[in-house]
Amino acid sequence: MSKKHPIVAVTGSSGAGTTTVKNAFNDIFRWENITPAVIEGDSFHAYERADMKEKMAEAEKKGENFSHFGPEANHFAKLEELFKTYGETGTGQRRFYIHSDEEAEQHNARLGIDKKPGQFTPWEDLPESDLLFYEGLHGGVADPEAGVDVAQWTDLLVGVVPAVNLEWIQKISRDTAERGYDASVVTDTILRRMHDYVHYITPQFSRTHINFQRVPLVDTSNPFIARDIPTPDESMVVIHFNAYKDQDWPYLLSMIEGSFMSRPNTLVVPGPKMGFAMELILNPIIHELVGKKSA
Template structure:
């Protein structure tokens, strides 16, 4: 952790809603005049798309499950090094993973490859990370100790599968059987490296549908925000003004002493109300240290 150069980590599996949280943070940063350095989790994958396909195929031949969720396919030590570097000096290095032809065209590269490493801009106020592994903690890696605010974003597992099935079959041309194979291949790493992070986060936003998702492989539609609730759990509820949140968010309620439940369509509002004062507090501490 760093009082002069704070680090915010948003972590969640693919399709979990981390993009929504990223948009909320962008709005807060713009409104409050905060200059973030931004690094994306995909930048710290170890292999290009083609290299990853080759390693998955080799793993299948050898009876090993290879996925983007585990340590062998990610540069976790390098990511931790960037968290540490930013906390110490306010600068770190990153790059972009080019997902699509549209993203790759300005760089004159192929989709599924990485841009060169570059330094983050000087004179930023904080580091913002969004990706799969912002709170990974193993025997040799500890991202948690470097992050000042840790946010988990995770839907219940069946909803996560529905979102992945629809995205991969509709946008990427995979069959349901192929998507099922990917889900199974990822399961060991998901259980051992993704799920434990949500015990380390300061706040978790978990989307829970209120429609039947019991068989995600036959679901015709992704449950909408209006068909969902968002469960918000605070690791340390001390200082959280729950009466204020309940008064500001219609139809919200508390399910436990550290948990508030809001309508799915109000998740953006809840994030704004909860996260804005936390970010401003980080900025107050930073300014005091720089004086």
């Protein structure tokens, strides 16, 4: 952790909905006039799209586990090194994973390269920034066998953790509607990732400072046949504080209509209030972290 060069990380599984938290942070950065160095979790994958497909096919033939969730497919040590270096010096390097033709066009023009979707841009120095902001799968990952502990370097680590059936519904819906996959293919992906999900994704949420967990209030007992994603109105959000517990609870309860405390360190809010609650809770924390830079 660093007073001079804060590190904020948002971590969550594929389909968890980390974009909502990312948008809340973008609003906070704008209000506080903060310039973040943005790190995308995909950029620390070990393989480009074509190579990853080959590796997965090889692993499947051997009956081995291999997925984007696990250490074999990611540069965990390199991610930890970035966090450590940034916390100490405010510097480091990043790259981008290109998801679309639009992103390829932007990066190719910016860097004078010729990359396509599914490939990485070259590593480049971070721009000047007030803090490091990571959003992806592994912001709080640890791999004891490899001596890796990314979470230890974060000043604010936020977990986005829908109830698991809701997470699967969101992933199946997104991958079939936006990426054109068959539902059975997405289900096979969920099953293939399960070992790494249990060992490298879920343990992160015991290391986070704050978790936001959306819980549906409708039947999601069979996520593999669900026709639609439960709406915010059909959900509640459980906000659990592992750290930063010194909150003004009466203020939060008065500001967020329909909210209540389920435990001394757990606030429950209506689903449509999730973004608002995030901004109320996270803005003062970010303000304090950045304020320490000049203290």
